[in-house]
Amino acid sequence: MLRVDALTVRFGGVRAVDNVSFELAEGERLAVLGSSGCGKSTLLRAIAGLEAGDGTVSVDGTDLTHAAPDHRPIGLMFQDHALFPHRTVEQNVAFGLRMAGEADRARTRRVREMLALVGLEGFGGREIATLSGGEAQRVALARALAPAPKVLLLDEPLGSLDRHRRERLIDELPDVLQETGTAAIHVTHDHDEAFAIGDRLAVMHAGKLLQVGPPGEVWEAPTSITVARVLGHTNEIVDGSATVVWRADAMIVDPTGPHEATVDRVQFRGTSHAARLRTSDGRMLRFLLDDPPTVGDDVRFRIDPARVLRFD
Amino acid sequence: MVLLPIMFIGLFFLFPVGTVVGRGLGGEGLDAVGELMRSSRQRSVLWFTFWQAVVSTVLTLAVALPAAATVGGLSDRARRVVRSLVTVPFVLPTVVVAGAFDELFFATGLDSGAFRLRHTVWAILIAHIFFNYAVVVRVVGTAWAGLDGRQAEAARVLGASRWWAWREVTLPLLRPAISSASAIVFLFSFTSFGAVLILGGPRRATLETEIYRYAVSRTDLTGAAALAVVQLAAVLALVAVSTWLERRRPAPIRMARSTPTLRSRSGRWINAVVASALLGVPLAVLVERSFSTGTGYGLGHYEALGTRVRQLPAPATTALWNSVHYAVLATALAVLIGVVASVVVVHGRSGWRRLFDLGLTLPLGTSAVTIGFGMLVALDEPPVDFRTRWWIIPVAHALVGVPFVVRTMVPLLRSIDPSIREAAAVLGASRRRIRREIDLVIGARGALVGGGFAFAVSLGEFGATSFLPRRPDDVTAPVALFRLLSTPGDLLRGQAMALAVVLMVLVSVSVFVIESSHGTTEGSL
Secondary structure, three states: OEEEEEEEEEEOOEEEEEEEEEEEOOOOEEEEEOOOOOOHHHHHHHHHOOOOOEEEEEEOOEEOOOOOHHHOOEEEEEOOEOOOOOOEHHHHHHHHHHHOOOOHHHHHHHHHHHHHHOOOOOOOOOEHHHOOHHHHHHHHHHHHHOOOOOEEEEEOOOOOOOHHHHHHHHHHHHHHHHHHOOEEEEEEOOHHHHHHHOOEEEEEEOOEEEEEEOHHHHHHOOOOHHHHHHOOOOEEEEEOOEEEEEOHHHEEEOOOOOEEEEEEEEEEOOOOEEEEEEOOOOOEEEEEEOOOOOOOOEEEEEEOHHHEEEEO | OOHHHHHHHHHHHHHHHHHHHHHHHOOHHHHHHHHHHHOHHHHHHHHHHHHHHHHHHHHHHHHHHHHHHHHHOOOHHHHHHHHHHHHHHHHOOHHHHHHHHHHHHHHOOOOOOOOOOOOOHHHHHHHHHHHHHHHHHHHHHHHHHHOOHHHHHHHHHOOOOHHHHHHHHHHHHHHHHHHHHHHHHHHHHHOOOHHHHHHOOOOOOOHHHHHHHHHHHOOOHHHHHHHHHHHHHHHHHHHHHHHHHHHOOOOOOOOOOOOOOOOOHHHHHHHHHHHHHHHHHHHHHHHHHHHEOOOOEOOHHHHHOOOOOOOOOOOHHHHHHHHHHHHHHHHHHHHHHHHHHHHHHHHOOHHHHHHHHHHHHHHHHOOHHHHHHHHHHHOOOOOOOOOOOOOHHHHHHHHHHHHHHHHHHHHHHHHOOHHHHHHHHHOOOOHHHHHHHHHHHHHHHHHHHHHHHHHHHHHHOOOOHHHOOOOHHHOOHHHHHHHHHHOOOOOOHHHHHHHHHHHHHHHHHHHHHHHHOOOOOOOOO
8 A cells, every 4th residue: 555665865975764665555554663863763754755855655556756745645643742732632633634624523523533542532622731741642643543644654652651651552552553444654663662563573774674574573583683683682693704693582591501601790670680691701691581690600501592593 | 239230220210210200190290191192293193103113013024024934944053143144233223223224215316206215104114124123033033943843744744735834833833932022023113212213304203202302302391201101101001911911821832853844945045135135235335325435435434533523522433432431331230230130030039039020121111212311300419410420321321231131141041951950959069059150150141142232232322312411522422423414414424424334333243242152042132
């Protein structure tokens, strides 16, 4: 349905978005995962028509490359929401409907529907300044969904929330999108959020989409070392011409294991313990362990070969 | 310390203005007010004062708002340059500007004939746009630059066209800045004196020039006091309305970093052309005339400034020296009073704070003419027989300058994030230490800027000064310039232009000071 082809956005000499192509199916949710500055916000802005670039953007076969933002059936939820501070919650949500020329009565009904959908019944008359972070986030979602865009772009929508609220919205957001049948591109720097929300996952780095696929597949089989790093493979050693990487959960304590290292530091992380180990050649390795080792002890361990990745 | 501003404002402002009000409302005065209100001439003066201020405000907004939009879209550095350029006209002495426009009308043949501008209301309106262009560009342009660009973008994505996004999101967010700029422009136009006196010609009168005519030409002090009361009442009503409007403002808007938006290049050029035609041409004509000696170009008129002419009580160079001298004193006084008052307004105990808020709003709303007139009638008997002392001139100038210092200082002091102070406290700084290391350091830049304005205002001050009798040696440059300009014929015109150019250069120096401490005064006047 949404088709992005060879999209490139330049800022001076820098390619913030570099030759990006992908497709999004009806009702599909694509999570774009990348660290800050990788160009993921610019990608959304270009798709929304707020940033000019080369390449094409089309929806249902209609070329929108040169269409103004207000002539695209695309919604965008901004980082920090960008709610209109001079209008009430209701007026914020009604804005897009008003622009579309929706009649008063239909508008009121739709606003009520949207507020109910995001769990904010009765908030219509509230001033924006009186909303909490989570409420503002829901209003922004309702506002973006109200004009029923074919595609909704979400730019780090949960970034400013505390952990508890974020967990809750990670839970609810897919349901809301499901209910409205809206296709969405969800941009984030957080793996958990990306895995939870995306039907498919795209890893972005330095303006390029490096790998696109089902979250489980990308997680298990990164196609490049950069993708592996973005996904959190923190341990890295060079073995001949190849680089070997593995995640923190790939280590198994085993008195008969082939490797040995000294426990340098242990942090309690709730469900597990994060241990930092120093090898005899001074390398630092990071592991997640159920039973906390004692600092200063030497431990023997092996690495689960199924969770080790080799890149030549 | 707190007593200093109270005594200063009490003695040199409240007492004189109170005397004027007492005289205007007591016995004879009340009859005079009634008589004035019945006289058709006075009613038309009041009406003219009002409508020319309304039209000046509307026209200034029409010309300067597009410029503010363009300035809002510029890079920080370009914006600073533009701000300084448009600020020069704002602080130029009214007499200089009036002289420049008068000369422009002569040079272009607009002094007579079908398209006569000289001595018409148009001349006054154009001059008011000239002065107040900077007010709108500075206040609104800065607010524009500080807007969160993503809100307008959010509107675009929700289906609003460029125009609708502007109308529905950008404009409402700018409304506080626009209304405060409008209030200032209206106030300045309502109380404009020098420009009306020179450009309006003998037949056009506003309340200000009428007070002057009664007090100085007709020496009818009661009639003048009655007019001043009407003027004060009108200004107070305006201040009350604008304060009330400000109270109704919604909760403060959180400004986020703005995203650069594309703005049209042609818009920039149109604004640049309008601004240079409006602001640059009169000043260029002024400079050209000052060098034109009839036999080509030369420094003849400048050299003549040193010799005494019959129309002036002292050589123009003496007047210039006096003006600089007074300006230095007035600036020092205004900064001292203004800084103490600002600190009280921001940090004082609530009782003091309210008193100062009120006490400082009054001089802001009172015209220079009323202040000068008040000193003339109030400070005439021992123990306060000050009106003929030379130092009363810098004192009057300081009074006119104090509001500028306060207007720069208060927002700056308020803008200091409380967490900075808390951080200093946690790092072990005492209250005194915090005041010295944080408030004073940040405030010093505001004082510099406010002082720059006070200096410029004093150099060009004409309204209050023209009321104060003085020894011949104490004449100021704007008063001397006014006398030269009022002399019929071409004889002294060149000299007047030369004197105006020198004043303009001196004032530009203070603008340089103001703008060189950039970043601290965005959005203030």
